[in-house]
Amino acid sequence: xxxxxxxxxxxxxxxxxxxxxxxxxxxxxxxxxxxxxxxxxxxxxxxxxxxxxxxxxxxxxxxxxxxxxxxxxxxxxxxxxxxxxxxxxxxxxxxxxxxxxxxxxxxxxxxxxxxxxxxxxxxxxxxxxxxxxxxxxxxxxxxxxxxxxxxxxxxxxxxxxxxxxxxxxxxxxxxxxxxxxxxxxxxxxxxxxxxxxxxxxxxxxxxxxxxxxxxxxxxxxxxxxxxxxxxxxxxxxxxxxxxxxxxxxxxxxxxxxxxxxxxxxxxxxxxxxxxxxxxxxxxxxxxxxxxxxxxxxxxxxxxxxxxxxxxxxxxxxxxxxxxxxxxxx
Amino acid sequence: xxxxxxxxxxxxxxxxxxxxxxxxxxxxxxxxxxxxxxxxxxxxxxxxxxxxxxxxxxxxxxxxxxxxxxxxxxxxxxxxxxxxxxxxxxxxxxxxxxxxxxxxxxxxxxxxxxxxxxxxxxxxxxxxxxxxxxxxxxxxxxxxxxxxxxxxxxxxxxxxxxxxxxxxxxxxxxxxxxxxxxxxxxxxxxxxxxxxxxxxxxxxxxxxxxxx
Numbered sequence: 001x002x003x004x005x006x007x008x009x010x011x012x013x014x015x016x017x018x019x020x021x022x023x024x025x026x027x028x029x030x031x032x033x034x035x036x037x038x039x040x041x042x043x044x045x046x047x048x049x050x051x052x053x054x055x056x057x058x059x060x061x062x063x064x065x066x067x068x069x070x071x072x073x074x075x076x077x078x079x080x081x082x083x084x085x086x087x088x089x090x091x092x093x094x095x096x097x098x099x100x101x102x103x104x105x106x107x108x109x110x111x112x113x114x115x116x117x118x119x120x121x122x123x124x125x126x127x128x129x130x131x132x133x134x135x136x137x138x139x140x141x142x143x144x145x146x147x148x149x150x151x152x153x154x155x156x157x158x159x160x161x162x163x164x165x166x167x168x169x170x171x172x173x174x175x176x177x178x179x180x181x182x183x184x185x186x187x188x189x190x191x192x193x194x195x196x197x198x199x200x201x202x203x204x205x206x207x208x209x210x211x212x213x214x215x216x217x218x219x220x221x222x223x224x225x226x227x228x229x230x231x232x233x234x235x236x237x238x239x240x241x242x243x244x245x246x247x248x249x250x251x252x253x254x255x256x257x258x259x260x261x262x263x264x265x266x267x268x269x270x271x272x273x274x275x276x277x278x279x280x281x282x283x284x285x286x287x288x289x290x291x292x293x294x295x296x297x298x299x300x301x302x303x304x305x306x307x308x309x310x311x312x313x314x315x316x317x318x319x320x321x322x323x324x325x326x327x328x329x
Numbered sequence: 330x331x332x333x334x335x336x337x338x339x340x341x342x343x344x345x346x347x348x349x350x351x352x353x354x355x356x357x358x359x360x361x362x363x364x365x366x367x368x369x370x371x372x373x374x375x376x377x378x379x380x381x382x383x384x385x386x387x388x389x390x391x392x393x394x395x396x397x398x399x400x401x402x403x404x405x406x407x408x409x410x411x412x413x414x415x416x417x418x419x420x421x422x423x424x425x426x427x428x429x430x431x432x433x434x435x436x437x438x439x440x441x442x443x444x445x446x447x448x449x450x451x452x453x454x455x456x457x458x459x460x461x462x463x464x465x466x467x468x469x470x471x472x473x474x475x476x477x478x479x480x481x482x483x484x485x486x487x488x489x490x491x492x493x494x495x496x497x498x499x500x501x502x503x504x505x506x507x508x509x510x511x512x513x514x515x516x517x518x519x520x521x522x523x524x525x526x527x528x529x530x531x532x533x534x535x536x537x538x539x540x541x
Contacts, residue, residue: 201368
């Protein structure tokens, strides 16, 4: 393991104190707990959106806390859920009197903790609703799918709807709309190392890749020889479009996401093929996002997400946002 | 021989025994977990149960049920992983069933187990036969009910451990519905559910305390 750290066990809190030091004008923590991450900008009457999940995926999850997006984030240990108590404390701090939407990834530990937090909020008179991102096509049937980079589109839709003073039900519906329209396929080239474990949780040979691998190293559908970018793009898009068929003339937003160690150059190489294939199929591209949106520490690899557009989703997607990790004018 | 009753004051030592038993089996649990999950189950169980005695000592409360409820919640904050949350929810559920009680005898232990199972079901959204920790605790409860007329805490807890072992054994032939084990369903066949194994160690640790 070769990482810039102090001690493995202080990895998360050292990272957080660095973030608070850099962005004290925009974010704060509550309950005397660095892991209870909240925006500084409260907006009277706005539905609050709280996310959360394990550390190791920056800018996911906390990077989307800010204007036009989310209000709070429970920060867990590396690849671990935050606790119910933390989520509850954040909810109390960010609630503006109009209820709280819990929007996070479809993982067992996170679901149990958000559900427990929701029960605690109920006792306190804070209304909550929940929705999970589950966009990873190759991880199984729709209801058990993992949530990966595509949650970005759910954040954008829910965040815009909430900022425009939509009700809790409307914000939930916006997130659901983006969820229904989004699919992702990802692949890995090298593993990552959990600091406290100190060793990689899987191995890939120098010339190998793992198609469909999850952002915690969950096994994919095949491991084999590294393909050309154009072939990888074609396989990912095939899987997505098989799951979410699209007709000629329809439009998508494209998200090419790097997993941490893959260069932005490579991501654009991938996008070159993606845009070509979509064009051949007669599918229009409304907007393209290329960069790191949901990583897995120093894992190499990428994911491709498509979000099928309609006029409302376009409006949500174009809505300006500003967080320490992500700005869109 | 052994104890006839567990009081609020006994709770820290009770869970110290559980923590000891988890520590003794931590390596085995981690190894089981590494085959299907992320390999930290033993560490999580050891960390969570080791934290309980101190958590309980800080709770100023005479009501056995309330102490258990609060400590289950705090334990979840220490280990918010899947199994940590399930165990915490089980203890909270068990505590809920004992609100108003100041001591636990055989009958109250049965109530604790009943509440523990409800806590697991509600939090994990699981049912018997889903190949989870619930299969250990629900079978433990069945066996405990059969021996309740004896009104003997040690005997009842022994029954719970034996029942949990039988319930765990039965998970070998079940098809996992949840978590990473479900993804690796083929690799999980013929192997007992690791959560059920951990649950059995919890009850075994409790038995070690009352046997003293």
